[in-house]
Amino acid sequence: MRALCWHGKGDVRVDTVADPEIKHPRDVIIKITACAICGSDLHLLDGYQPTMEAGDILGHENMGEVVEVGSEITNLKKGDRVVVPFTISCGSCWFCKQGLFSCCDTTNPNAEIAIKAMGHSPAGLFGFSHMLGGYCGGQAEYLRVPMADVGPIKIPDNITDEQALFLSDIFPTGYMAAENAQIRDGDTVAIWGCGPVGQFAIRSAIMMGAGRVIAIDEVPERLAMAEAGGAETINFAEVDVYDELMARTDNRGPDSGIDCVGCEASAHGSADSMLDKAKATVMLATDRVHVLREAIMSVRKAGTISIPGVYVGMGDKLPIGAMMNKGLTLKMGQTHVQAYTRPLLDKIIAGKIDPSFVITHPASLEDAPEMYKNFRDKENGVIKVVLRPGLEAASKRPGSSSSMAPASGMPEHAG
Incomplete structure (x- = not known):
């Protein structure tokens, strides 16, 4: 699959990497339909977040379609549209039971690194360094989602990707x-x-x-x-x-x-x-x-x-x-995303807010390196970039230039 990978300070590239696989019965695999570049991703681009390694897949604002389901998953099925919280949380440790999902005690396999730096380890996060779990991010065509019986929330058909995506973060x-x-x-x-x-x-x-x-x-x-x-x-x-x-x-x-x-x-x-x-x-x-x-x-x-x-x-x-x-x-603190997704989705459904207002730049996954730099340098009016794997890169579209102009909207949901 194609994925946006970190290769060092200021150096991100779209590479061909291995597809994700189910590793645990509570995993699902999703086909990414929309993902976004977050301001905190720029801390990775600029080299401020320690314990990054060359080849790490970035991205923690993700949604898509379930294409494979682990044997213990009963809340999701193939074909479901889901938004995935950036925090990976087990749902059963003391912190999760208090609703403090970003403080989950069990989902960071590299907890000892975080403990040395912070005194305790927070939850594992998608695409955000080995100190925080070394999990692959979702600026890619596919994503493995651990603890999928706790994190992802199903999105109704009448809510677009652009309206739902930002429930991830x-x-x-x-x-x-x-x-x-x-x-x-x-x-x-x-x-x-x-x-x-x-x-x-x-x-x-x-x-x-x-x-x-x-x-x-x-x-x-x-x-x-x-x-x-x-x-x-x-x-x-x-x-x-x-x-x-x-x-x-x-x-x-x-x-x-x-x-x-x-x-x-x-x-x-x-x-x-x-x-x-x-x-x-x-x-x-x-x-x-x-x-x-x-x-x-x-x-x-x-x-x-x-x-x-x-x-x-x-x-x-x-x-x-x-x-x-x-x-x-x-x-x-890092956001306890799972505590907010349902009530905030209800606000979207009720028409109290349309989160798509923040999108200025729709782009292809292949455009991601350029869009990272535009976002970091505040060029071309970039406020929020949403990436679509499979969308043709801007440089290959008829009449396009190498510098993308702000757009007023996104393509309709194609799922």
Whole structure:
């Protein structure tokens, strides 16, 4: 089969690799009909996530059609359309029974590596390093799905791939981020980062009763999409974010903040961000934490900071004194996707949200290396890329150019 493989920092390629096989009675194999490039995939592309190996298949936002079923699987059958959570969870350990699926105790076969780095091991994840299980990802024609009696959710025929796909990660991630922000009716919520997770956090915060959402980014297309979702915006390239937030909140600060950026924050030459970048370059730190510092300083006293943005190791100079003296609450973590897929699917079915709004660039799997670079470099208006295995590569389509333009929609579901 064809699959998008990591070969080193800045180097991803579509290779021909072996097809997946059933390895355990609780496995299924799906034929991928749609998958997506996630912002956290860029941490792999940029070399920030440790324990990647050449040839690793990327991709953790996946859906498709079941084509093979393990002997212990009774909830799925061949031909079912399913979305697959990016967290691989057993459903029966202590953490899974508490609904804390991303903390599953049993699905990381390389738990000892994670324990050395983190003290404990989280769940295994699709396509996200050997520290987190070494599982093949789904930016490929086929995917083996372990623990398939716990993770995948069946999608009704009247819901398109474009509407359903983001149940795999970014819709639940944005929703859980807003939930972790402990929003009360009328609250002001500041959201750093208007990428795909930030866009879902904006809409989720509004669904939860936020009175104002203030979204922070510098990319015009992202800011425009945030405004379309009901947010006020701040362009951090034009103003000081802290000063602007104070001016908009009578110097009290927002009630909560959501860091949707993670370990690769930039800040246009601010002293702390330049120091972060220098330290990361020489491996004195792994994470650039400018946004988290800014959120800590900006959120009001006794406020809450939610962190869905991915951090991978060590950040420097976090203002813990400000956190303690201001009485802040920090809530964070990989998303417990399985706890959210059914209620969020119900919202889609009820017409309360159409997640396909975030898609700007439909593409072929063969276009993936180019689209990774466009997404990383914020070129050609890219906000969210959805890949279709089997779709002809852009370079081979009549009238196409090597640089893809934003598209207004996706092809209809072909399954």
